[in-house]
Amino acid sequence: MKRTSHILVENNDPSAAIRRFLASLLALDSVDAVLTPRWLSEKTVMPALINDPDQLEQADPCSPAFMMNSAKLVSRLTRKTPGGKIVAVLRPCEIRAVKELVKLKQAETDGLILLGIDCPGALGNRDFQALAAEGTEGLGNRFLRGVIPDAPAEFEGRPISEACKACEFPVPDGADILIGLYGADLNEKLPVQSNTPSGNDLLDDISAPESEEPADRKAAVDKVTKARTARRDAMFEKTAEQVNNLDKFADYFANCVNCYNCRVACPVCYCRECVFNTNVFDHEPFRYLQWAKRRGGVRLPADTAFYHLTRLAHMSTACVGCGQCSNACPNDIPVMEVFRLTAHRTQAAFDYEAGRNIEEPPPLSVFSENEFTGIVGITKR
Amino acid sequence: MQKEDPTIIAFVCNWCTYTAADLAGVSRLNYPKNVRLIRVMCTGMVDTQYVIKAFLEGADMVWISGCHPGDCHYINGNYKARRKVKLLKEILPLFGVSPERLVLTWIGASDGIEFAQTIKQLTDIAREQGAEAGGAA
Numbered sequence: 001m002k003r004t005s006h007i008l009v010e011n012n013d014p015s016a017a018i019r020r021f022l023a024s025l026l027a028l029d030s031v032d033a034v035l036t037p038r039w040l041s042e043k044t045v046m047p048a049l050i051n052d053p054d055q056l057e058q059a060d061p062c063s064p065a066f067m068m069n070s071a072k073l074v075s076r077l078t079r080k081t082p083g084g085k086i087v088a089v090l091r092p093c094e095i096r097a098v099k100e101l102v103k104l105k106q107a108e109t110d111g112l113i114l115l116g117i118d119c120p121g122a123l124g125n126r127d128f129q130a131l132a133a134e135g136t137e138g139l140g141n142r143f144l145r146g147v148i149p150d151a152p153a154e155f156e157g158r159p160i161s162e163a164c165k166a167c168e169f170p171v172p173d174g175a176d177i178l179i180g181l182y183g184a185d186l187n188e189k190l191p192v193q194s195n196t197p198s199g200n201d202l203l204d205d206i207s208a209p210e211s212e213e214p215a216d217r218k219a220a221v222d223k224v225t226k227a228r229t230a231r232r233d234a235m236f237e238k239t240a241e242q243v244n245n246l247d248k249f250a251d252y253f254a255n256c257v258n259c260y261n262c263r264v265a266c267p268v269c270y271c272r273e274c275v276f277n278t279n280v281f282d283h284e285p286f287r288y289l290q291w292a293k294r295r296g297g298v299r300l301p302a303d304t305a306f307y308h309l310t311r312l313a314h315m316s317t318a319c320v321g322c323g324q325c326s327n328a329c330p331n332d333i334p335v336m337e338v339f340r341l342t343a344h345r346t347q348a349a350f351d352y353e354a355g356r357n358i359e360e361p362p363p364l365s366v367f368s369e370n371e372f373t374g375i376v377g378i379t380k381r
Numbered sequence: 382m383q384k385e386d387p388t389i390i391a392f393v394c395n396w397c398t399y400t401a402a403d404l405a406g407v408s409r410l411n412y413p414k415n416v417r418l419i420r421v422m423c424t425g426m427v428d429t430q431y432v433i434k435a436f437l438e439g440a441d442m443v444w445i446s447g448c449h450p451g452d453c454h455y456i457n458g459n460y461k462a463r464r465k466v467k468l469l470k471e472i473l474p475l476f477g478v479s480p481e482r483l484v485l486t487w488i489g490a491s492d493g494i495e496f497a498q499t500i501k502q503l504t505d506i507a508r509e510q511g512a513e514a515g516g517a518a
């Protein structure tokens with residue numbers, strides 16, 4: 001079923017080659033629009049749904065910008081049938097988040113083609129904006145050359161985001177169509193692969209040439225995956241130490257102002273209305289005084305640790321590790337570290353991996369009669 | 382460090398364990414007063430946040446008790462509860478709450494004696510284990 005093709009790179013400009021490939025898809029009668037990151041007034045890169053091929057000129061899916069997880073946008077575009085076909089150019093973590101949202105019935109794959117590009121990683125929003133302010137000329141290509149294939153910890157003096165440094169999923173395995181970067185000669189050609197029948201059809205429609213996977217690809221992917229996994233494990237170890245009792249957990253989130261940006265930015269925090277925004281948490285004013293009297297003092301805003309622990313319980317099985325929670329935090333709290341640490345454990349407990357397989361039901365949506373019998377009853381420490 | 386007067390927050394199902402509590406009372410069985418019973422219509426409705434809140438408020442133990450497998454009034458609420466308990470037993474230890482402090486049992490409506498015995502056992506364990514760091518947030 002898999003079919004391998006390639007995109008030719010001209011003038012040492014791989015970003016332009018990807019743009020041309022997107023344009024060839026958009027030119028098809030069967031494709032109505034392309035969702036892709038693109039430059040806005042030379043200042044920043046935001047997702048856009050593009051129908052006019054001229055506007056694809058500003059598309060730059062390989063820039064170091066990752067302003068938001070676009071799975072949330074895919075959800076908006078597909079929660080009912082969009083009435084046409086959209087090619088969505090996404091990072092691997094965005095694709096995995098889309099799959100989680102499909103399972104939660106908040107997105108649809110009908111009329112959607114997931115186009116994934118090997119992920120070079122990204123900068124945090126503030127770092128990206130600072131970098132862009134210094135000049136955006138050829139930034140996408142500069143970034144690719146700077147980080148592929150070695151996945152260093154920084155780019156032009158600015159740190160790659162912690163989430164990306166520790167992400168063991170550089171390849172968008174779940175995409176309908178995949179564009180490879182690792183192991184490719186960025187000045188010559190980029191491998192393209194279709195993983196599904198709908199991906200195949202599109203490659204057929206544009207008469208994509210038959211090709212071979214670059215010989216170095218597997219080794220290059222393994223190498224970056226290994227390096228990032230090692231960074232991830234070091235991150236887990238450090239974070240576990242920082243939060244290993246409830247006092248330390250509260251301290252970790254000491255600067256939290258309960259703005260809930262981390263939840264808004266999270267692609268898989270799926271409730272339409274979060275319990276923390278309901279009147280359950282509009283405590284009666286006398287309660288605050290009660291707490292202050294009982295404990296001598298109460299940290300305000302209240303419920304901070306409660307909020308984070310509840311979010312961990314509600315969505316960590318769906319966490320894709322995109323790091324947008326940390327990215328969104330006004331006070332630079334390393335939120336992602338705690339969520340990934342917890343997610344790693346909760347997903348393993350249910351033999352689940354967020355976004356791995358669209359057929360796998362979310363762990364808390366199913367049960368069976370004879371499972372986990374060992375946790376029933378009283379045990380001693 | 383021993384703890385003389387531990388607090389155990391219990392979420393008990395209306396159809397079984399709560400009825401067993403009633404029976405224990407009617408039968409004049411003695412048990413320690415450390416358990417605060419919260420009656421719920423089914424253990425399946427015990428959201429993870431209730432358990433988290435109890436621990437954050439300083440509970441030494443949280444006990445969830447429902448109907449034996451196959452006996453759930455709503456067919457499968459107890460299985461859903463078991464998954465949530467499994468989830469919490471993975472999450473809470475990361476933050477210093479040992480998994481033994483969250484207990485799930487099945488106690489049927491006619492098991493008044495078992496109800497009283499379970500409370501005694503839980504209280505003994507909570508006393509013995511004493512306090513872990515953190516909690517009153």
Ligand code: SF4
Nearest residue numbers: 266319320322323325
């Ligand atoms: S919790 Fe953070 S890292 Fe995990 S999916 Fe949500 S935003 Fe991404």
Ligand code: SF4
Nearest residue numbers: 256257259260262329
């Ligand atoms: S974004 Fe930061 S400050 Fe806002 S709720 Fe999340 S952790 Fe707290």
